[in-house]
Amino acid sequence: MDPSPAHPPGDLRNWLELPRDVTASILLKLGAIEILTSAQNVCSLWRNICKDPSMWRAVDMRNLGDLPYEYDFEKMCEHAVDRSGGELVDINIEYFGTDELLKYITESSSQLRRLRLVCCYSISDEGLSEAAEKLPLLEELDFSYCSLSKESLEAVGRCCPLLKSLKFNNQGYRRPRMECDEDALAIAGSMPELRHLQLFGNKLTDDGLLAILGGCPKIESLDLRQCFNVTLTGDLGRRCADSIKRLRSPCDSTSDYEFDAEIHDSGSFDDDFASVFSLSDGYGYFDSGGSDISDYDFFTEAFLNLD
Structure with missing residues (x-):
């Protein structure tokens, strides 16, 4: 004889009867934007949990x-920060x-520990x-594909002594060949606690890498993919192999890299840096000319009125 179903046909589960912590765990999987624009509107219980x-x-x-252009992401983000009540860590x-x-x-x-500023x-x-002056507890920072220089790296290193993970990635260039160790020297001189470093597409040379080591x-772990001025031969290669547990070399596969890994082999760096960056899965395109979503002067007020 077949066992009776947990819920007789026609019975609907009452999601409001779930324990509060279970409901909160489910809502957390939605993400900030989905919570602010939809989930918190479902019922008073969910709205209470979302606050x-x-x-x-x-x-x-x-x-x-x-996402719809009418969203003002800066205002929504400020609202999310307000709701954290100073407990924001990521x-x-x-x-x-x-x-x-x-x-x-x-x-x-x-209390912020992790900050991601990609394509900002x-x-x-x-x-x-x-900002770095107010982040003494910061441990992880990703500010890839931004118009930032060694000054930012030095400030972060000086103000964030607990920093353990840094991603400072750029578009890879093989030609014209351009060498620059400024970023590497700034990292080497100010971030002694680093455990994880990703410098995808950087222009550092063997000298810069030696300074970092x-x-x-x-x-x-050190990711040097598309850092084509680094050779990793001889004593330098052996030193990296001996001291670094996870090393990604300049010509290693980029199949697991989340952004467009196309190599630029002609033209000037300054002209090409303003070109379009795209995610490898084809979602969305953004350029450095200020045409991203933050430039749209639209905003839905509904989610703010719920407070």
Whole structure:
């Protein structure tokens, strides 16, 4: 005899009867944008849960270009930061971050440990340097594909002594050949606690790599893919092999890299840096001319009125 079904035909599960912590766990999987624009509107219980500061310790506000233009992501992000009540430890403002937004975040979030600023062309060296002064507990930073220089690296190293993971990636260039060890020297001179470093597409040379090995002796993983000025031969290659557990060499596969890994072999770097970056899965395109989603002067007020 077949066992009776847990719920007789026609019976509907009442999701409001779930324990509060289970409901919170489910809602957390939606992400900040989905919570602010839809989930919190379902019922008073869900809205109450969505206003709990513990729901906003990690805020992922990345916009891949597939969301409605009427959303004002900066305002939504500020609202998420407010809801965290100072408990924010992890935030991603990929593609739409600005100096003003970064200032708002850091002035309200002294406990921040992880920060992701990928493709945030409106964040300046000055803006990131000022923000770094308010982030003494920062452990992980990704500010790839931004218009930032060694000044930002030095400021982060000086102000964030606990930094253990850094991603500072750029578009790979094989030709014209351009060598520059400024980034490497800034990292080597200010980030002695680094364990994980990704410098995809950087212009550092063997000298810059030697400086990093000397100044950052605790590095366990190092990603040098498309760093075509690095040779990794002879004594340098042996030193890397002996001291680094996970090493990605300049010509290693980029199949698992999340961004476009096309190699630029002609033209000037300054002209090409402003070209389009795209995700490898084809979602969204963004350029450095200020045409990303933060430039649209639209905003849906509904989610703010719920407070």
